[in-house]
Each structure stands twice: as C-alpha cells, then as structure tokens.
Amino acid sequence: MPHRPIPGASGHPRPLTLLGDEILRRPCAEAVDFGPRLEHLVEDLFASMYAAGGVGLAANQIGESLRVFVYDCPDDEEVRHLGHLVNPRLVAADGIELRGPEGCLSLPGLEAGTPRFDHAVVEGVTARGEPLRVEGTGFFARCLQHECDHLDGLLYPDRITGWRRRRVLRAAARTAWGKAVAARA
Numbered sequence: 498m499p500h501r502p503i504p505g506a507s508g509h510p511r512p513l514t515l516l517g518d519e520i521l522r523r524p525c526a527e528a529v530d531f532g533p534r535l536e537h538l539v540e541d542l543f544a545s546m547y548a549a550g551g552v553g554l555a556a557n558q559i560g561e562s563l564r565v566f567v568y569d570c571p572d573d574e575e576v577r578h579l580g581h582l583v584n585p586r587l588v589a590a591d592g593i594e595l596r597g598p599e600g601c602l603s604l605p606g607l608e609a610g611t612p613r614f615d616h617a618v619v620e621g622v623t624a625r626g627e628p629l630r631v632e633g634t635g636f637f638a639r640c641l642q643h644e645c646d647h648l649d650g651l652l653y654p655d656r657i658t659g660w661r662r663r664r665v666l667r668a669a670a671r672t673a674w675g676k677a678v679a680a681r682a
C-alpha cells in the first residue's frame with residue numbers, strides 16, 4: 498500500500514463561523530491558486546472538522562470565502578466517503594426527496610428535519626487541480642447538497658419552512674453562541 502497521510506494531520510483546527518456571521522451568507526469565490534496554500538486550507542478544514550466532530554465542512558465555516566469543502570461521511574449503507582472538493586458544482590440532485598435530521602457545525606447543538614434529494618453528483622477538482630466526480634446516496638448525498646449550499650451562502654434553515662424553520666431559528670437565538678453573534682452584529 499502506498500503511504501497516504503492521514504487527512505488533517507498537518508492542519509490546525511480553526512475557530513468555526515456561526516449562523517449570523519456575514520461570511521456564511523456570501524457566495525464563496527472560485528479558487529484559482531492551486532498552490533500549497535490551497536492544500537493547507539484543505540488540511541485545516543479536515544483538522545477543524547475532526548476537532549468539532551462533523552462529517553463535512555466548507556471553507557467559509559473557518560473564515561475563508563473560497564469554494565472548497567471536505568467530508569468524511571457515511572452513506573446509508575455505512576460506506577465511508579472521505580475527500581475534498583475544490584470549485585464543486587452540484588450537477589445532479591435527484592431521486593426521492595427525503596426529510597431527515599440535519600445539523601451543521603455553524604449551528605452547534607441543533608438539528609432540524611430538512612428535505613434533501615436521495616442522490617447527488619458533484620463535479621470539481623482536487624487541491625492540485627485534478628478533475629473529480631463524486632456521487633452519493635442517502636446521508637452522503639445529503640452532506641454533498643449541504644456543503645454545496647454553504648458555498649452559495651445558504652444554510653439548512655433556508656431549506657425548511659414553517660414551524661420547523663421558526664423552531665430552529667428560535668433555538669439558535671437562545672443559545673450562548675447565538676447571543677454572542679447577535680451582540681457582535
């Protein structure tokens with residue numbers, strides 16, 4: 498087996514941005530510099546995701562408004578999917594739409610039943626600019642749609658309506674981090 502470094506081993510966890518932080522609302526810029534800085538960013542994303550116990554993390558969640566995300570996420574068959582995508586495009590989201598519990602490291606401690614398609618295909622490149630196509634079903638398809646949303650400035654409460662949306666936003670406002678972000682704004 499060729500030696501492959503553990504993702505995030507050379508990265509450093511960074512503080513996470515939270516619902517209410519303006520950077521999460523701004524569409525991220527395409528990455529154009531495929532040098533070591535981008536590989537460092539991917540490493541920091543992995544380190545930050547693992548430190549927070551998440552299954553996916555987008556660059557604007559650690560303060561970089563760039564179209565990059567990482568994931569280490571199981572699907573519904575318990576198959577583990579691990580990787581990163583730069584400049585991803587959601588080229589397909591189809592199959593049945595399922596409402597399932599969804600959380601986000603930018604709304605820590607909360608979740609809400611959120612509708613997502615059961616199948617998703619994302620195309621992008623690696624941090625070295627190599628083309629990549631990632632396909633997912635079930636919970637991993639949910640993760641891919643969630644992370645692509647982040648890069649467009651969307652969060653899961655934007656995908657829900659009515660009492661579910663009101664409940665999660667009210668709960669967020671009541672948390673310590675929600676109050677801190679509101680005080681900063």
Ligand SMILES: [Zn+2]
Nearest residue numbers: 600601602603
């Ligand atoms: Zn998220």
